[in-house]
Amino acid sequence: MAKTVLSVNAGSSSVKITFYAFKNPPRAIADAQISGITAPPTALKYQRGSVKHKEKLQEKLSTPQDAFKYLLKRCFSDPELSEVASEGDLAYICHRVVHGGDYPDSVEINDETMSHLEKLEELAPLHNFSALEIVRLCRKELPSIPSITFFDSAFHHTLPDHVRTYPIDQQVAKANGLRKYGFHGISYSFILRSVAEFLQKPQEKTNLIVMHLGSGASICAIKEGKSIDTSMGLTPLAGLPGATRSGSVDPSLVFHYTNEAGNLSPASTKEMHISTAEEILNKKSGWKALTGTTDFSEIAVENPPSEAHKLAFQIVVDRILGFIGNYYVKLGGEVDALVFAGGIGEKSAMLRRTLSEKCKCLGVAIDSQANDKGPEDDETVKDISKGAGKGPRTLICQTNEQFEMAYHCNRARS
Ligand SMILES: Nc1ncnc2c1ncn2[C@@H]1O[C@H](COP(=O)(O)OP(=O)(O)O)[C@@H](O)[C@H]1O
Ligand SMILES: CC(=O)OP(=O)(O)O
Ligand SMILES: [Mg+2]
Secondary structure, eight states: OOOEEEEEEEOSSEEEEEEEESSSSOEEEEEEEEEOSSSSOOEEEEEETTEEEEEEOOSOOOSHHHHHHHHHHHHHTOTTOTTOSSGGGEEEEEEEESOOTTOOSOEEOOHHHHHHHHHHTTTSHHHHHHHHHHHHHHHHHSTTSOEEEEETTGGGGGOOHHHHOOSSOHHHHHHHTOSOOOOOHHHHHHHHHHHHHHHTOOGGGOOEEEEEESSSEEEEEEETTEEEEESOOSSTTSSSOOSSOOOSOOTTHHHHHOTTTTSBOTTOOSSOOOBHHHHHHHHSOHHHHHHSOOOGGGTSSSSOSSHHHHHHHHHHHHHHHHHHHHHHHHTTTOOSEEEEEHHHHHHOHHHHHHHHHHTGGGTOOBOHHHHHHOOOTTOSEEEOBOSSOSSOEEEEEOOOHHHHHHHHHHHHHO
16 A cells, blocks of 8 residues: 655645655655746745755746646655655545535545536636646546545535625526635634644634635634634635735726726636636735735835835735624634634734734733744644733644645545
8 A cells, every 4th residue: 555645735826745644643754845837936845854955946837737747756756755756655646626616525536526626617717727737637647546636615614504695696696606615724624623622622612713814815713613704705816815816895896997807818728717807806916916025024014115015014904803803793702712824824923913902802912922933843833822811812823734635635544
């Protein structure tokens, strides 16, 4: 029996892969990622044990399939990485697919599930395309290795009807699958398990407000271990602003922004159709549009370099607060913890401090030293609360989507 599981997390501009020992809990063997696929320079990060390596690549890797092939070859040909030298060493490949439609759980890929996912691709071309390109490649070039797809949306299958339903014609809504799905669920599942364990509570008694803040950002209200609301919607565009995403705006805005809103974007390809409006709101908005940078660490600083940076920070804080207030009330004020996760949530002490101060009225208080220090590399959950206050505790959780997929894959199959 092959001894490793490969987890793949493909985004629009990056592909990350991690190999794990096929046991529980999974042990990471090697981790590699390529960024800058659509916007060069293309860069490689590689880690095996304590060995870390970064380089800019000369190779032209313009598609997720090229990037994945490159990463696989690189890992297979590393003489120090004897556990993964060829296809025969792989037991399963786990793929993160953002939009899983009505699937409440992961699925093993076969002709039927693949054709279902290909239909869904039309609903979420920007988010599913890269992942499905890699699934297609694996089916063709590694046909003996089962592929399992894990969906960001699956964690939110517990959303109540009144939360998931948009108030539009229900015949049209049902015929076209138009409802709130919610995303970042693989991450929320990791966070719920890790935080419940940290708090020594069963998951089904744990209530949390979790913020997954990265270049795509969302919030989730978890009641008794189940998602009861989340800020993203039919697609990951709704809710909070992101690096290049507007987040929620008045839907009529697109018709005033451009006359060509409904036309195909010039960025569309034969395989991937996106409209001009989708292109603008997903790729040309967010804090990049306000400040010129996608890097939030240039925005969350004490002395911002421009008024635009200051404004971008205030907007992000304002939108997050709106959801915290909303979810605090929906959870009846019974919140075990506010949890910060994702690249920004885990690294920006300033954002955590600003939000915590504004949530003082909920009894939130943080220890500024613990907050400034942040978590150690190997610390999954860190408590930054000040003493045992009246309100929810404040935690940082270093989330790990690749681990979460391997964890569930190995648990169900070993
Ligand atoms: N010290 C920091 N302060 C604020 N933001 C940071 C810091 N370090 C990284 N980030 C931001 O984290 C984001 C990436 O988050 P991550 O969750 O890794 O990305 P993705 O959404 O692409 O999966 C980027 O916007 C980056 O600027
Ligand atoms: C769902 C989503 O927005 O994912 P990401 O943050 O990885 O872009
Ligand atoms: Mg992410």
